[in-house]
Amino acid sequence: MLDLSGIVSDSIVDGPGIRTTFFCQGCPHHCPGCHNPETWDFGCGTTVPVEELVDVVKSNPLCRGVTFSGGEPFAQAAGFAKLARLLKAQGYEVASYSGYTFEELLNGSEDQKELLATIDILIDGPFLMAEKSLEIAFRGSRNQRILDVPKSLAAGKAVPTASARWLGEY
Ligand code: SF4
Known part of the structure:
Protein backbone atom coordinates (compact mmCIF):
# COMPACT_ATOMS: atom_id res chain seq x y z
CA MET A 1 0.00 0.00 0.00
CA LEU A 2 1.07 3.56 -0.65
CA ASP A 3 -0.23 6.77 0.90
CA LEU A 4 -0.63 9.28 -1.94
CA SER A 5 -1.57 12.95 -2.16
CA GLY A 6 -2.30 12.81 -5.88
CA ILE A 7 -1.81 11.25 -9.32
CA VAL A 8 -1.21 12.98 -12.65
CA SER A 9 -1.50 10.58 -15.56
CA ASP A 10 -0.23 12.90 -18.32
CA SER A 11 2.58 14.93 -16.78
CA ILE A 12 5.18 16.66 -19.00
CA VAL A 13 7.06 18.42 -16.18
CA ASP A 14 8.34 15.52 -14.06
CA GLY A 15 10.66 14.01 -16.65
CA PRO A 16 10.84 13.59 -20.43
CA GLY A 17 7.83 12.51 -22.45
CA ILE A 18 4.34 11.84 -21.18
CA ARG A 19 4.58 10.33 -17.73
CA THR A 20 2.42 9.19 -14.86
CA THR A 21 3.44 10.96 -11.66
CA PHE A 22 2.56 9.63 -8.23
CA PHE A 23 2.71 12.26 -5.48
CA CYS A 24 3.18 10.65 -2.10
CA GLN A 25 1.90 11.97 1.22
CA GLY A 26 4.42 12.74 3.94
CA CYS A 27 7.79 14.49 3.88
CA PRO A 28 10.27 14.95 6.74
CA HIS A 29 12.41 17.61 5.02
CA HIS A 30 10.21 20.74 5.25
CA PRO A 49 -2.81 -0.85 -3.25
CA VAL A 50 0.32 -0.90 -5.40
CA GLU A 51 -1.30 -3.18 -8.00
CA GLU A 52 -4.01 -0.57 -8.65
CA LEU A 53 -1.32 2.00 -9.41
CA VAL A 54 0.13 -0.23 -12.11
CA ASP A 55 -3.31 -0.32 -13.70
CA VAL A 56 -3.44 3.49 -13.59
CA GLY A 70 6.59 14.22 -3.08
CA ALA A 75 9.76 7.63 3.37
CA GLN A 76 7.53 4.89 1.85
CA ALA A 77 10.42 3.01 0.30
CA ALA A 78 9.08 -0.54 0.61
CA GLY A 79 5.85 0.27 -1.23
CA PHE A 80 7.54 2.32 -3.92
CA ALA A 81 10.18 -0.39 -4.43
CA LYS A 82 7.39 -2.90 -5.04
CA LEU A 83 5.67 -0.51 -7.46
CA ALA A 84 8.95 0.19 -9.26
CA ARG A 85 9.65 -3.53 -9.67
CA LEU A 86 6.21 -4.14 -11.19
CA LEU A 87 6.56 -1.15 -13.55
CA LYS A 88 10.07 -2.12 -14.66
CA ALA A 89 8.76 -5.61 -15.48
CA GLN A 90 6.26 -3.92 -17.81
CA GLY A 91 9.01 -1.93 -19.54
CA TYR A 92 8.45 1.51 -18.00
CA GLU A 93 11.28 3.88 -17.13
CA VAL A 94 11.03 4.74 -13.44
CA ALA A 95 12.34 7.95 -11.88
CA SER A 96 12.06 9.25 -8.34
CA TYR A 97 12.56 12.56 -6.63
CA SER A 98 14.01 12.59 -3.14
CA GLY A 99 14.88 15.25 -0.60
CA TYR A 100 17.71 12.92 0.47
CA THR A 101 20.96 12.90 -1.46
CA PHE A 102 22.21 9.80 -3.26
CA GLU A 103 24.98 9.51 -0.67
CA GLU A 104 22.44 9.58 2.19
CA LEU A 105 20.31 6.93 0.49
CA LEU A 106 23.36 4.72 -0.07
CA ASN A 107 23.62 4.60 3.72
CA GLY A 108 19.87 4.48 4.28
CA SER A 109 17.54 1.69 5.38
CA GLU A 110 17.36 -1.63 3.57
CA ASP A 111 14.05 -0.56 2.01
CA GLN A 112 15.58 2.70 0.79
CA LYS A 113 18.52 0.84 -0.73
CA GLU A 114 16.12 -1.56 -2.41
CA LEU A 115 14.13 1.30 -3.93
CA LEU A 116 17.36 2.89 -5.11
CA ALA A 117 18.40 -0.39 -6.75
CA THR A 118 15.10 -0.60 -8.64
CA ILE A 119 14.83 2.84 -10.27
CA ASP A 120 16.50 4.28 -13.39
CA ILE A 121 16.79 7.95 -12.45
CA LEU A 122 17.07 9.78 -9.12
CA ILE A 123 16.55 13.55 -8.83
CA ASP A 124 18.15 14.08 -5.47
CA GLY A 125 18.51 16.62 -2.70
CA PRO A 126 16.28 19.12 -0.95
CA PHE A 127 14.88 22.25 -2.58
CA LEU A 128 17.17 25.14 -1.59
CA MET A 129 15.73 28.62 -2.06
CA ALA A 130 19.22 30.13 -2.44
CA GLU A 131 19.84 27.78 -5.38
CA LYS A 132 16.41 28.23 -6.97
CA SER A 133 16.40 28.32 -10.78
CA LEU A 134 13.72 28.32 -13.44
CA GLU A 135 16.27 27.44 -16.13
CA ILE A 136 17.15 23.85 -15.25
CA ALA A 137 15.14 20.91 -16.54
CA PHE A 138 12.89 19.01 -14.11
CA ARG A 139 14.44 20.53 -10.94
CA GLY A 140 13.70 23.45 -8.66
CA SER A 141 17.19 24.30 -7.41
CA ARG A 142 20.73 23.93 -8.77
CA ASN A 143 21.92 21.63 -5.97
CA GLN A 144 19.55 18.93 -7.21
CA ARG A 145 21.12 16.37 -9.55
CA ILE A 146 19.62 14.05 -12.17
CA LEU A 147 21.49 10.80 -11.58
CA ASP A 148 21.81 7.62 -13.62
CA VAL A 149 21.11 5.23 -10.76
CA PRO A 150 22.46 1.94 -12.22
CA LYS A 151 25.72 3.69 -13.18
CA SER A 152 25.89 5.44 -9.80
CA LEU A 153 25.44 2.17 -7.92
CA ALA A 154 28.04 0.44 -10.08
CA ALA A 155 30.53 3.27 -9.51
CA GLY A 156 29.71 3.69 -5.80
CA LYS A 157 29.33 7.43 -6.34
CA ALA A 158 26.83 9.81 -7.92
CA VAL A 159 26.94 9.74 -11.73
CA PRO A 160 24.86 12.43 -13.48
CA THR A 161 22.74 11.19 -16.36
CA ALA A 162 24.12 11.74 -19.85
CA SER A 163 20.65 11.35 -21.37
CA ALA A 164 19.75 14.31 -23.60
CA ARG A 165 16.08 13.55 -22.83
CA TRP A 166 16.66 14.22 -19.15
CA LEU A 167 18.92 17.21 -19.73
CA GLY A 168 16.22 18.97 -21.73
CA GLU A 169 18.37 19.01 -24.86
CA TYR A 170 16.01 17.13 -27.12
S1 SF4 B 1 10.70 20.33 -1.70
FE1 SF4 B 1 11.52 19.52 0.22
S2 SF4 B 1 9.80 19.69 1.69
FE2 SF4 B 1 8.94 19.87 -0.38
S3 SF4 B 1 8.29 17.79 -0.91
FE3 SF4 B 1 10.36 18.09 -1.75
S4 SF4 B 1 11.76 17.33 -0.17
FE4 SF4 B 1 9.74 17.62 0.81
Missing part, protein backbone atom coordinates in the same frame (compact mmCIF):
# COMPACT_ATOMS: atom_id res chain seq x y z
CA CYS A 31 12.31 22.73 2.78
CA PRO A 32 11.59 26.50 2.98
CA GLY A 33 9.88 27.48 -0.29
CA CYS A 34 8.58 23.95 -1.01
CA HIS A 35 5.86 23.96 -3.70
CA ASN A 36 3.90 21.13 -2.05
CA PRO A 37 3.75 21.83 1.73
CA GLU A 38 0.32 20.16 1.83
CA THR A 39 2.20 16.87 1.32
CA TRP A 40 4.32 17.23 4.49
CA ASP A 41 1.96 15.58 7.01
CA PHE A 42 2.13 11.79 7.16
CA GLY A 43 -0.87 9.49 7.14
CA CYS A 44 -3.49 11.84 5.73
CA GLY A 45 -3.41 10.95 2.04
CA THR A 46 -5.30 8.30 0.08
CA THR A 47 -4.10 4.76 0.70
CA VAL A 48 -3.96 2.73 -2.52
CA VAL A 57 -0.16 3.67 -15.53
CA LYS A 58 -1.28 1.09 -18.08
CA SER A 59 -4.55 2.94 -18.67
CA ASN A 60 -2.66 5.69 -20.55
CA PRO A 61 -1.30 4.12 -23.77
CA LEU A 62 0.93 7.19 -24.37
CA CYS A 63 2.72 6.82 -21.04
CA ARG A 64 6.31 5.55 -21.29
CA GLY A 65 7.68 6.62 -17.95
CA VAL A 66 6.66 6.98 -14.33
CA THR A 67 7.88 9.47 -11.73
CA PHE A 68 7.59 9.24 -7.96
CA SER A 69 7.32 12.70 -6.44
CA GLY A 71 6.34 14.36 -0.36
CA GLU A 72 9.26 12.03 0.13
CA PRO A 73 8.99 8.75 -1.82
CA PHE A 74 11.85 7.23 0.18
Whole structure:
Protein backbone atom coordinates (compact mmCIF):
# COMPACT_ATOMS: atom_id res chain seq x y z
CA MET A 1 0.00 0.00 0.00
CA LEU A 2 1.07 3.56 -0.65
CA ASP A 3 -0.23 6.77 0.90
CA LEU A 4 -0.63 9.28 -1.94
CA SER A 5 -1.57 12.95 -2.16
CA GLY A 6 -2.30 12.81 -5.88
CA ILE A 7 -1.81 11.25 -9.32
CA VAL A 8 -1.21 12.98 -12.65
CA SER A 9 -1.50 10.58 -15.56
CA ASP A 10 -0.23 12.90 -18.32
CA SER A 11 2.58 14.93 -16.78
CA ILE A 12 5.18 16.66 -19.00
CA VAL A 13 7.06 18.42 -16.18
CA ASP A 14 8.34 15.52 -14.06
CA GLY A 15 10.66 14.01 -16.65
CA PRO A 16 10.84 13.59 -20.43
CA GLY A 17 7.83 12.51 -22.45
CA ILE A 18 4.34 11.84 -21.18
CA ARG A 19 4.58 10.33 -17.73
CA THR A 20 2.42 9.19 -14.86
CA THR A 21 3.44 10.96 -11.66
CA PHE A 22 2.56 9.63 -8.23
CA PHE A 23 2.71 12.26 -5.48
CA CYS A 24 3.18 10.65 -2.10
CA GLN A 25 1.90 11.97 1.22
CA GLY A 26 4.42 12.74 3.94
CA CYS A 27 7.79 14.49 3.88
CA PRO A 28 10.27 14.95 6.74
CA HIS A 29 12.41 17.61 5.02
CA HIS A 30 10.21 20.74 5.25
CA CYS A 31 12.31 22.73 2.78
CA PRO A 32 11.59 26.50 2.98
CA GLY A 33 9.88 27.48 -0.29
CA CYS A 34 8.58 23.95 -1.01
CA HIS A 35 5.86 23.96 -3.70
CA ASN A 36 3.90 21.13 -2.05
CA PRO A 37 3.75 21.83 1.73
CA GLU A 38 0.32 20.16 1.83
CA THR A 39 2.20 16.87 1.32
CA TRP A 40 4.32 17.23 4.49
CA ASP A 41 1.96 15.58 7.01
CA PHE A 42 2.13 11.79 7.16
CA GLY A 43 -0.87 9.49 7.14
CA CYS A 44 -3.49 11.84 5.73
CA GLY A 45 -3.41 10.95 2.04
CA THR A 46 -5.30 8.30 0.08
CA THR A 47 -4.10 4.76 0.70
CA VAL A 48 -3.96 2.73 -2.52
CA PRO A 49 -2.81 -0.85 -3.25
CA VAL A 50 0.32 -0.90 -5.40
CA GLU A 51 -1.30 -3.18 -8.00
CA GLU A 52 -4.01 -0.57 -8.65
CA LEU A 53 -1.32 2.00 -9.41
CA VAL A 54 0.13 -0.23 -12.11
CA ASP A 55 -3.31 -0.32 -13.70
CA VAL A 56 -3.44 3.49 -13.59
CA VAL A 57 -0.16 3.67 -15.53
CA LYS A 58 -1.28 1.09 -18.08
CA SER A 59 -4.55 2.94 -18.67
CA ASN A 60 -2.66 5.69 -20.55
CA PRO A 61 -1.30 4.12 -23.77
CA LEU A 62 0.93 7.19 -24.37
CA CYS A 63 2.72 6.82 -21.04
CA ARG A 64 6.31 5.55 -21.29
CA GLY A 65 7.68 6.62 -17.95
CA VAL A 66 6.66 6.98 -14.33
CA THR A 67 7.88 9.47 -11.73
CA PHE A 68 7.59 9.24 -7.96
CA SER A 69 7.32 12.70 -6.44
CA GLY A 70 6.59 14.22 -3.08
CA GLY A 71 6.34 14.36 -0.36
CA GLU A 72 9.26 12.03 0.13
CA PRO A 73 8.99 8.75 -1.82
CA PHE A 74 11.85 7.23 0.18
CA ALA A 75 9.76 7.63 3.37
CA GLN A 76 7.53 4.89 1.85
CA ALA A 77 10.42 3.01 0.30
CA ALA A 78 9.08 -0.54 0.61
CA GLY A 79 5.85 0.27 -1.23
CA PHE A 80 7.54 2.32 -3.92
CA ALA A 81 10.18 -0.39 -4.43
CA LYS A 82 7.39 -2.90 -5.04
CA LEU A 83 5.67 -0.51 -7.46
CA ALA A 84 8.95 0.19 -9.26
CA ARG A 85 9.65 -3.53 -9.67
CA LEU A 86 6.21 -4.14 -11.19
CA LEU A 87 6.56 -1.15 -13.55
CA LYS A 88 10.07 -2.12 -14.66
CA ALA A 89 8.76 -5.61 -15.48
CA GLN A 90 6.26 -3.92 -17.81
CA GLY A 91 9.01 -1.93 -19.54
CA TYR A 92 8.45 1.51 -18.00
CA GLU A 93 11.28 3.88 -17.13
CA VAL A 94 11.03 4.74 -13.44
CA ALA A 95 12.34 7.95 -11.88
CA SER A 96 12.06 9.25 -8.34
CA TYR A 97 12.56 12.56 -6.63
CA SER A 98 14.01 12.59 -3.14
CA GLY A 99 14.88 15.25 -0.60
CA TYR A 100 17.71 12.92 0.47
CA THR A 101 20.96 12.90 -1.46
CA PHE A 102 22.21 9.80 -3.26
CA GLU A 103 24.98 9.51 -0.67
CA GLU A 104 22.44 9.58 2.19
CA LEU A 105 20.31 6.93 0.49
CA LEU A 106 23.36 4.72 -0.07
CA ASN A 107 23.62 4.60 3.72
CA GLY A 108 19.87 4.48 4.28
CA SER A 109 17.54 1.69 5.38
CA GLU A 110 17.36 -1.63 3.57
CA ASP A 111 14.05 -0.56 2.01
CA GLN A 112 15.58 2.70 0.79
CA LYS A 113 18.52 0.84 -0.73
CA GLU A 114 16.12 -1.56 -2.41
CA LEU A 115 14.13 1.30 -3.93
CA LEU A 116 17.36 2.89 -5.11
CA ALA A 117 18.40 -0.39 -6.75
CA THR A 118 15.10 -0.60 -8.64
CA ILE A 119 14.83 2.84 -10.27
CA ASP A 120 16.50 4.28 -13.39
CA ILE A 121 16.79 7.95 -12.45
CA LEU A 122 17.07 9.78 -9.12
CA ILE A 123 16.55 13.55 -8.83
CA ASP A 124 18.15 14.08 -5.47
CA GLY A 125 18.51 16.62 -2.70
CA PRO A 126 16.28 19.12 -0.95
CA PHE A 127 14.88 22.25 -2.58
CA LEU A 128 17.17 25.14 -1.59
CA MET A 129 15.73 28.62 -2.06
CA ALA A 130 19.22 30.13 -2.44
CA GLU A 131 19.84 27.78 -5.38
CA LYS A 132 16.41 28.23 -6.97
CA SER A 133 16.40 28.32 -10.78
CA LEU A 134 13.72 28.32 -13.44
CA GLU A 135 16.27 27.44 -16.13
CA ILE A 136 17.15 23.85 -15.25
CA ALA A 137 15.14 20.91 -16.54
CA PHE A 138 12.89 19.01 -14.11
CA ARG A 139 14.44 20.53 -10.94
CA GLY A 140 13.70 23.45 -8.66
CA SER A 141 17.19 24.30 -7.41
CA ARG A 142 20.73 23.93 -8.77
CA ASN A 143 21.92 21.63 -5.97
CA GLN A 144 19.55 18.93 -7.21
CA ARG A 145 21.12 16.37 -9.55
CA ILE A 146 19.62 14.05 -12.17
CA LEU A 147 21.49 10.80 -11.58
CA ASP A 148 21.81 7.62 -13.62
CA VAL A 149 21.11 5.23 -10.76
CA PRO A 150 22.46 1.94 -12.22
CA LYS A 151 25.72 3.69 -13.18
CA SER A 152 25.89 5.44 -9.80
CA LEU A 153 25.44 2.17 -7.92
CA ALA A 154 28.04 0.44 -10.08
CA ALA A 155 30.53 3.27 -9.51
CA GLY A 156 29.71 3.69 -5.80
CA LYS A 157 29.33 7.43 -6.34
CA ALA A 158 26.83 9.81 -7.92
CA VAL A 159 26.94 9.74 -11.73
CA PRO A 160 24.86 12.43 -13.48
CA THR A 161 22.74 11.19 -16.36
CA ALA A 162 24.12 11.74 -19.85
CA SER A 163 20.65 11.35 -21.37
CA ALA A 164 19.75 14.31 -23.60
CA ARG A 165 16.08 13.55 -22.83
CA TRP A 166 16.66 14.22 -19.15
CA LEU A 167 18.92 17.21 -19.73
CA GLY A 168 16.22 18.97 -21.73
CA GLU A 169 18.37 19.01 -24.86
CA TYR A 170 16.01 17.13 -27.12
S1 SF4 B 1 11.76 17.33 -0.17
FE1 SF4 B 1 10.36 18.09 -1.75
S2 SF4 B 1 8.29 17.79 -0.91
FE2 SF4 B 1 9.74 17.62 0.81
S3 SF4 B 1 9.80 19.69 1.69
FE3 SF4 B 1 11.52 19.52 0.22
S4 SF4 B 1 10.70 20.33 -1.70
FE4 SF4 B 1 8.94 19.87 -0.38
